[in-house]
Amino acid sequence: MILLQLGVSLAATSENSAVRDLAAAKSFAFGGIGVAGLMSEGERNLRAVLERPDASQQLQAALAHATSAGELYILVGLRRCDHAAYQKVISSLPRSNDDVEVARGCMISREPFRQLLSQIQDGRFDDYLSRPPW
Numbered sequence: 001m002i003l004l005q006l007g008v009s010l011a012a013t014s015e016n017s018a019v020r021d022l023a024a025a026k027s028f029a030f031g032g033i034g035v036a037g038l039m040s041e042g043e044r045n046l047r048a049v050l051e052r053p054d055a056s057q058q059l060q061a062a063l064a065h066a067t068s069a070g071e072l073y074i075l076v077g078l079r080r081c082d083h084a085a086y087q088k089v090i091s092s093l094p095r096s097n098d099d100v101e102v103a104r105g106c107m108i109s110r111e112p113f114r115q116l117l118s119q120i121q122d123g124r125f126d127d128y129l130s131r132p133p134w
Contacts, residue, residue, distance in 0.1 A: 023066040026067065030076075031105075042070075046076065071096075
């Protein structure tokens, strides 16, 4: 019984960790990045959150304390799992003028939050989450 409780506790901690780490993301990246073309930690965390039955609620709760990069991941996730919540959030989100660190392949740059938000609205990141993780 104790091992079962420990297993449940560890699973809950792991789930909370993915949401927490997603909200704290320092950069925004989808697809293979870096020399090895690995999945970014942010994308991996978003995929983990989206597997949960309460993904929308978790993402919406995390939005309140998210970094700019974290907000972008959360918006991609809400667009994927709960379009009504996505529309509500996008209409009330303050339009940040901040630049966000973005990794695309081997290149790291800074791009305006508003520009990335526009790309999310256009569905440019939707396809990444449709692909199986590698």
